[in-house]
Amino acid sequence: MQEILHHLLHEVVTYAVIGFEWIGVIIIAISGIRGVIELFKKNPDIDLHLSQGMAVALQFMLCAEIVKLITIGDLTDILLVLGIVVLHIAITLLVAYELNHKKHERHERHERHEKKKHEQEQQLRTQQPEAADSSAE
Numbered sequence: 001m002q003e004i005l006h007h008l009l010h011e012v013v014t015y016a017v018i019g020f021e022w023i024g025v026i027i028i029a030i031s032g033i034r035g036v037i038e039l040f041k042k043n044p045d046i047d048l049h050l051s052q053g054m055a056v057a058l059q060f061m062l063c064a065e066i067v068k069l070i071t072i073g074d075l076t077d078i079l080l081v082l083g084i085v086v087l088h089i090a091i092t093l094l095v096a097y098e099l100n101h102k103k104h105e106r107h108e109r110h111e112r113h114e115k116k117k118h119e120q121e122q123q124l125r126t127q128q129p130e131a132a133d134s135s136a137e
Contacts, residue, residue, distance in 0.1 A: 009070070010071050013067055013068070014071075016064075017068055020064035020067065021060070024058070024064070027053055027056050027057040028053065028057045031050055031053025031054065034049060035050045045106060047102060048099065048103065048106065051098055051099045051102065052099060054095050055092065055096055055099060058091055058092045059092065061088060065085045069081055069082075
């Protein structure tokens with residue numbers, strides 16, 4: 001009975017790993033296609049969208065590596081998978097940092113644009129009464 005359950009666990013883990021890896025690959029492919037479309041549209045936030053897609057895909061890939069830990073037999077395999085997990089975590093953190101940095105940059109750029117727009121509107125308002133005064137004379 002124990003051997004049957006052990007075999008069943010290996011089968012479930014194998015399919016779970018394949019599923020998580022495929023989901024990650026599909027997300028990367030979709031993000032890449034969206035990136036190409038945004039490149040042709042000349043969207044300035046293309047890197048932000050690509051980073052978001054990579055971050056989500058990496059999370060699924062990390063899930064696959066963690067699930068693999070369940071069925072590992074010897075120390076060499078454990079060290080190999082742990083090394084892969086550490087690399088995935090490092091890449092995920094770097095992508096998350098870059099994503100937050102780009103969002104902050106975009107927010108600042110938007111605020112500068114709004115401030116400039118507001119200043120131009122204020123300047124137009126102060127010029128209109130002057131024009132009305134000079135035409136009245």
